[in-house]
Amino acid sequence: MVGYAFMGAAHSQGWRTAGRVFDLPLRPRLAAVAGRDGAAVRAAAAQHGWAAAETDWRALVARDDVQLVDICTPGDSHAEIAVAALDAGKHVLCEKPLANSVAEAEAMASAAERARARGQTAMVGFNYRRVPAIAYARRLIAEGRLGTLRHLRLAYLQDWLVDPDFPLTWRLRREHAGSGALGDLGAHIVDLAQHLAGEPVTGVSALAETFVRERPLPAGDPGRRGRVTVDDAALFTGRLASGALASFEATRMAAGRKNALRLEINGERGSLAFDMERLNELSFHDHTEPPASSGFRRILVTEPDHPYLDAWWPPGHGLGYEHTFVHQARDLLLAVAGGAPAAPSFADGLQVQRVLAAVEESAEKNAVYTPVPVPA
Amino acid sequence: MVGYAFMGAAHSQGWRTAGRVFDLPLRPRLAAVAGRDGAAVRAAAAQHGWAAAETDWRALVARDDVQLVDICTPGDSHAEIAVAALDAGKHVLCEKPLANSVAEAEAMASAAERARARGQTAMVGFNYRRVPAIAYARRLIAEGRLGTLRHLRLAYLQDWLVDPDFPLTWRLRREHAGSGALGDLGAHIVDLAQHLAGEPVTGVSALAETFVRERPLPAGDPGRRGRVTVDDAALFTGRLASGALASFEATRMAAGRKNALRLEINGERGSLAFDMERLNELSFHDHTEPPASSGFRRILVTEPDHPYLDAWWPPGHGLGYEHTFVHQARDLLLAVAGGAPAAPSFADGLQVQRVLAAVEESAEKNAVYTPVPVPA
Amino acid sequence: MVGYAFMGAAHSQGWRTAGRVFDLPLRPRLAAVAGRDGAAVRAAAAQHGWAAAETDWRALVARDDVQLVDICTPGDSHAEIAVAALDAGKHVLCEKPLANSVAEAEAMASAAERARARGQTAMVGFNYRRVPAIAYARRLIAEGRLGTLRHLRLAYLQDWLVDPDFPLTWRLRREHAGSGALGDLGAHIVDLAQHLAGEPVTGVSALAETFVRERPLPAGDPGRRGRVTVDDAALFTGRLASGALASFEATRMAAGRKNALRLEINGERGSLAFDMERLNELSFHDHTEPPASSGFRRILVTEPDHPYLDAWWPPGHGLGYEHTFVHQARDLLLAVAGGAPAAPSFADGLQVQRVLAAVEESAEKNAVYTPVPVPA
Amino acid sequence: MVGYAFMGAAHSQGWRTAGRVFDLPLRPRLAAVAGRDGAAVRAAAAQHGWAAAETDWRALVARDDVQLVDICTPGDSHAEIAVAALDAGKHVLCEKPLANSVAEAEAMASAAERARARGQTAMVGFNYRRVPAIAYARRLIAEGRLGTLRHLRLAYLQDWLVDPDFPLTWRLRREHAGSGALGDLGAHIVDLAQHLAGEPVTGVSALAETFVRERPLPAGDPGRRGRVTVDDAALFTGRLASGALASFEATRMAAGRKNALRLEINGERGSLAFDMERLNELSFHDHTEPPASSGFRRILVTEPDHPYLDAWWPPGHGLGYEHTFVHQARDLLLAVAGGAPAAPSFADGLQVQRVLAAVEESAEKNAVYTPVPVPA
Incomplete structure (x- = not known):
């Protein structure tokens, strides 16, 4: 490591x-x-x-x-x-x-x-991707439980930059981090959108902003401040290959939101919603049911037939953030042992990178809709 | 009437x-x-x-x-x-x-x-504007409880057009309705954004879509279908005069969302969240409190010192949708009796219209950022 | 009137x-x-x-x-x-x-x-009984969607007596009010338990308490205090005719709970939950569904085929507390017009009274299980 | 081990x-x-x-x-x-x-x-006790943030015995398990009540029930059933030394509740609520705040100054069930290293046992209020 x-x-x-x-x-x-x-x-x-x-x-x-x-x-x-x-x-x-x-x-x-x-x-x-609720969401979508997708709504909200005196760490310098909230948080929700929908983002329109332009240097002489060279927040809308509309928001300036990776997906046959601050739950609405008895059901994703759960605890005994890394290690070891390719592959990572680049380009060009090159 | x-x-x-x-x-x-x-x-x-x-x-x-x-x-x-x-x-x-x-x-x-x-x-x-929770939100913002605003996040989600056989009523024809989800739902959230922030939207970048392009005619010979001439959904991002970023989404295609007018506003000193499907509640996070004991508090907006509430029931005995019209009548009658101007004025309504027009223009021009004329 | x-x-x-x-x-x-x-x-x-x-x-x-x-x-x-x-x-x-x-x-x-x-x-x-969500809950139970009932869990929590200086109004004097939280709040949840289950409470075991024993007189010379002669809170457990276990709690001392009439009912085939502070919602779990995709669904009880709703607003446009009185007037007028008996009848009210009397008797006799006379 | x-x-x-x-x-x-x-x-x-x-x-x-x-x-x-x-x-x-x-x-x-x-x-x-939210609840109570306690409301709801064909494992036999839901689940909530309040339960009144009296034997010849010799559910009310009222419910028959260890505590100055199915959250109402801006706040118990959290992940990156065992190991090792007594001690465990015994005695004696011997 x-x-x-x-x-x-x-x-x-x-x-x-x-x-x-x-x-x-x-x-x-x-x-x-x-x-x-x-x-x-x-x-x-x-x-x-x-x-x-x-x-x-x-x-x-x-x-x-x-x-x-x-x-x-x-x-x-x-x-x-x-x-x-x-x-x-x-x-x-x-x-x-x-x-x-x-x-x-x-x-x-x-x-x-x-x-x-x-x-x-x-x-x-x-x-x-290895949060059980998200892995289960992927399964429901792949099985067609949502039908044709219409809307994807993703936000990743944190608040550790609200304080204007938070220091200028490497994550706030373009030369190290590449971008700010966009690469740190936006990359996750772009990957999840493409993974969950099973199709690429084909174009984006973006706004980005740096609200606090100077911050204290992380160490050294007190009182010195340096320039923030990455975005504090990035907002973008886009389309997926199937024509679904998507909205994305990545920010580290949402006071009170600690790790609110939220997603909501609406399809012709149903909808899903998730919030990483309640990572053991998935909300699912089945639109094919009679309206009077339908509604978003809160599924506790802790049953033995949920992804990864057969190895863990009885129903209702929730998992935490770090379990995603245990699952990641498991999946990678299974791929290595089987000589099989692993997902997300570097090609998947590259495709996310292309979306991020299009976001940056659009944000620089007055939000104009910017296509994302998609492999044939 | x-x-x-x-x-x-x-x-x-x-x-x-x-x-x-x-x-x-x-x-x-x-x-x-x-x-x-x-x-x-x-x-x-x-x-x-x-x-x-x-x-x-x-x-x-x-x-x-x-x-x-x-x-x-x-x-x-x-x-x-x-x-x-x-x-x-x-x-x-x-x-x-x-x-x-x-x-x-x-x-x-x-x-x-x-x-x-x-x-x-x-x-x-x-x-x-006359939902007590929203009126109270305006009061908190006006008092400075949120400080400088950074983010406004507004969505108005309904689902009555998910069914492709829902008929082609007047709301789906441009000549009568002007636009679709944009004018019907988007107008509300644009007004709320400007009202709550106390400042105008100065520019937007937009995508719009009509997912179901033909629908059955509302009456007459069965089987005949007509063309939908308005948007099913409109997504737009924008900026307010102070530099805050805003995102808007108006759709009638969000399966399972019945009247989900949701807003979340993040400022330097606090945040607010609201969902019309739980109209008696306002979530408020005070970012000036010690982190260990802070969090979004669910305020039941039913106390006598909340807006409009002194005339209604004891705490916890909630109001409904129609009460907004009782409050509207009250406020208008008070204005008439006092010879005073009423809010929202026609000038406010015009300013919303300008935003909607900029949204339509941006959506036609490849999402390019489109300024909204703002009165001096 | x-x-x-x-x-x-x-x-x-x-x-x-x-x-x-x-x-x-x-x-x-x-x-x-x-x-x-x-x-x-x-x-x-x-x-x-x-x-x-x-x-x-x-x-x-x-x-x-x-x-x-x-x-x-x-x-x-x-x-x-x-x-x-x-x-x-x-x-x-x-x-x-x-x-x-x-x-x-x-x-x-x-x-x-x-x-x-x-x-x-x-x-x-x-x-x-005329909250649409509760009327719909009754319908679901009557249709057998919960199967044999095992547990009823009802609480009615308010907090207006937490302040020890709240005055000694008529509701705090036995000669006028009969009892305290028991008759004011407990009567509602006893009626709901019997109504929803469709069967009587057959026995109870109870504790009652008056936490603040003296309070300021409501008017007259300041500083004078009088004795509170009713309960601040009553807790009781019981059984229904079918053998289901029930728990009840009525209190005006639950800081932060304004009108939290909560109920949860568990049956062999499903469960229901409701909170009057979110009166437009009913939570329903269908236990006959596959575990992986099941969970409590939040039904917005605002659809046209929900009780009373065909006369009101479109889905998602919620009702409030006072609508229960509109529905009560409607139901009574329909009964009067039809020459039909109305529910809840005075006999139903009497049966509630018998439960309240058994609660008081049990509370006086060291909580011993006290049967409730049930008509043949 | x-x-x-x-x-x-x-x-x-x-x-x-x-x-x-x-x-x-x-x-x-x-x-x-x-x-x-x-x-x-x-x-x-x-x-x-x-x-x-x-x-x-x-x-x-x-x-x-x-x-x-x-x-x-x-x-x-x-x-x-x-x-x-x-x-x-x-x-x-x-x-x-x-x-x-x-x-x-x-x-x-x-x-x-x-x-x-x-x-x-x-x-x-x-x-x-080592769920961070519960440890933090204990801290708030010990600091006096709730004032004099009035109500404790604890329930531990599971549903794995709803199925009448769930087999007769050791947990359903008195000779191995001692009791049923009472010892398995009730023991936890009795310990938490005494731990959080910082005082003992002094008496109880109880009902217990075995809804499904025979179950299939876990192995051996199919079709054979054996007698369940423990309770499926136990309900009890009680008092704490200070006079606070408490209600307890332990059941494995609450369809849809997987591991719902819920508690709510109301005091003169504030209230707390918790549900193990959302273990990273604590709801806290501060009753000393102005009513208009007060409400139950959802504290994400993931800040560095929350109990145990300085060693884990950044805010909002939640923990799971098993972390309680990591914390237990930590606390025990610190006690061993320091030569200090550890909590909960065997004396604490004995006091819980005395409450459970009083519950069983009360349940057998028609729910009569049964004192719990409390050490001087």
Whole structure:
């Protein structure tokens, strides 16, 4: 694993737990973790249970006892590490967004394509696909329970930038993060829209805004402020291949909303709604029922025949955020063991990147509707 | 009153009840109702308690015992009736949207301006402003409880057009309704955004769609279908004068949503959320409180010091949809009695019309950001 | 109508509105209202639309232009007025609880039985039966959608006595109110339990408490306090004839709960839940559905085929508390017109009274299980 | 660890994870697991990460490399194992309910008292105390945010016995489980009531019922049914030392409720509400605020200054059921390391047992109010 901050801790919990809960053909061994600060990475290794620590990701990639490289670094290093690891014959899990540009993402998708021919697996870490309620939503849509989709309504609302004195961390600098709320939060809801609908976004119209333009530097002399070079919020509308309308909102300025990844999908035969702040619940309306007794039902997605749930607790005993990483580890290990491609693939990650690029282009060009290149 | 269908019934209930519940300087007398079908309008008069029936709205306007004309007809007749009534010295209440075009709305606003100089009152029927929870939301914002606004998120979702065999009524024909979900539902949320924020929308970017392009004719030979000439759904983003970002969605294709007029507003100091399907509740988050004990509080807007509530029932004994019309009647009568202008004025209605026109223009021009003319 | 305070205002709104909204064989005429204070009753008559005012209820009962007497006074006068009105050949609507004792209620039920033989109708004002969601709940249970009932869980929570300085009004004195939360709130939930289940409560075990034993006198010299002679809260468990277990709680000491009449009913085939603070919604779980897609559905009880709704507004346009009185007036007028008995009858009210008496007896006797006499 | 079924899996996850997430003075080593079936216990050891397997719990207690014994067996074996382990100098964690009788629980509390003098720690596994929202509720009450308590309303509703063909497992046999819903679910809510209020239940009045009296035997010849010897549901009311009224309901017959451990507490200054099906949320009403802007606020208990949360994820990234076991392991290890007593102690578990015994006695004696012996 490369990187050991928030994502590194979450991934570690995933790797440690997947084999204890699920019956898997492969049991992961936490071989080594890499980071630039030697003392810190050794402490992280001890804390999270990694057998060794490296201060250069290249050394990690070079290790014989490493078969899979899990990339948990900021977006600006994804491409280099992922391509090197794939070319070195490793399986790769890469955090989202796949990259900071379409060009990088294309290079990564090509590397993954080449590696796939050699039996390697590459996956991008859109972990929210593995929330059981969302996985179940995908199943309902795939089974046709919603019919033709008309509307997708997705928002990812957080509030940690409301405070104008929140410091200027790497997530607020374009050179590291690529974009702001767009890449951090928007990437998730673009992936979910395409995944749930089973079809690509074909065009977007966007507005973006940076409300607080200067923030205190994270350390060093007090009182100094630096320029925020990414968006605080991005709003966009779009169309999917089938003609459904979609609206997206990504912001870190929604006071009181902590991790409100919300989605609502309306089809001809039914509707679904979900909020990550209540992640064990899915709301489902079956429009084919008699109107008098119909309504959005709150499904507790904790039954044994819900996705991932047969390995966990009895009904009603809910899961949490980190379980998405346990499920991600499980699914990736199953793919690796089976020599099968994993989803979301790097190609899926690239397609998300293309949507994000179109959003940025539209936002710069007065919101004009901007097509997204879609592979044939 | 001109027209006696859904809106006519609701307005009648408002006129009958306002003076029984509120202490008013004027008590309304239900003098006459007008409609083209003589038998039907006489039955409506008897049902709803109007003393007389007319088959020509001009006759109603000409009556000496009529001081106030309440216009509940489709949008294509608003301008002609309202201008005639104002010019005849009557006070006027006109259903929303004010008109089917900016030009008509301008003529109406001019007539209202002239009439105001003569002591007449004109009001447009954006009744949702009179939901107590929304009136209270306006009070909280005006008091600064939300601070600088960052985001407005408004949606008005219904589902009565999901069924492709729903007939082609006047609301689905441009010549009568002006537009579809946009004018019917979108007008409400544009008015609420501008009213709640206390500032105008200055530009929009829009997508619109008609999912079901042909529908059965409402009567006559079975099997014949006609062309739907209005939008089923309109999505738009925009900016307010202060720089806040706003998103709007109006649709009659959201399966399972019956009357989901939802709004959420995020400011630097707090946030508000509301859903018309739970009209007695307002969610309020105070962002200045300690994080550990803060959260969206569900305020039951039924306390005596909430707007309109001192005249109604004890706390917790909720009101319904029709009470907005009782409150509208009350507010209009107070304005008439005081010789004061009423809100929302025809000028407010015109400003909504300008936003709707910009939405239509943007939707035709590839979603390009389209400014809304704002009065100095 | 006798009495014109809170209940009088609500009933007046019911009488004024029923004939405007529903198609009824009889249209009510608001003939006269009675109260002891001449000036006040005349003001109330003018406010609420009654043609005449009387200062003695006997005069009202004696009027030839009065065919129906609506009793909205405190419980200690119900028996005398109702029996006199019935014996004078009037139809009677009497507020709940029917009386302050079983003996009074028996006399009233006998008078109603005699009157029924003469074609008169008597109804007790358990208005919550006419909340559309509750009427629909009754329909679902009667249709067998819940199967054999196992649990009824009812609570009626208010908070206006939390403040220890709330004054000692008539509702806090046994001689006027009979009991406290028990008769005021508990009577409603006992009636609903028996009505919804379609079977009587056969025994109870109860605790009661008066938390604040002295309160300021409502007027007169400041600082004087009087003794509260009724319960602040009553908790009881019980069984229904079928063996279902029930729990009841009535309190005016639940801080933050304004009018939380909540019920949940679990049967072998399904469950229902309702909260009066969200009166337009009914939660329904169908236990015969596949577990993965089942859950409590939130039915908006605003469809045309829901009880009472065909006369009101389109789906999603909710009703309020006072509509229960409009529906009560409608149902009573239909019964009167048809010469049919009305529900809830005085016999139903008597049966509630027997449960309340058993609760009081159990609470005095160390909670011992106390049977309720049930008619054969 | 003794036992490796549902509770064993949950405890294992707790032991594996606590030291990875929290900074602890002791890091647990999973030495050995015991169970009667050799093959099964070896498989469980491999699955859950225990270094060794034993087929006799006595052998486990005798191991030198075991310092702490975690008892996850049915209630009928708790006393023997716990006393033996304590007498052998081990620290002990014992699943709830502490025992199947007051006598057993007294023996266990005595053994724990003796062991405590030798520096050993004993804890009973009322894991729900470690749900962050509940721990935070306890903090708010201890700080006086609710003032004097008036009402506690607790219910624990599940539905796995609604199906009359659910088999007769050990949980449905008195000789193993002691009681039914009462000990399984009721024990949790009795502990929470006493823990949250900070005072004991002093008396109860109870009803209990077994709705389905015979069930299929879990294995063996099909068609054979056996007698259910425990309660399906128990309802009881009671009083706390301060005079607050409490109601309790434990059932496994509430169709559609999966793990609905619900509590609501009303005090003079505020109220709290919680539902385990939404375990990351606490509803809090502050009754000292102005009525117009007050209401139950939904606190997402995921902030760094909420209990246990500083070690987990950013705000809004919720936890799940199993985290209670991680927190339990953490708290127990901190107590062991500090030589401090742990809560809930065996004495706390004994006090719960006394309440359960009083409930059973009351249910047998016609619901008569039955005092609970409370230690001086």
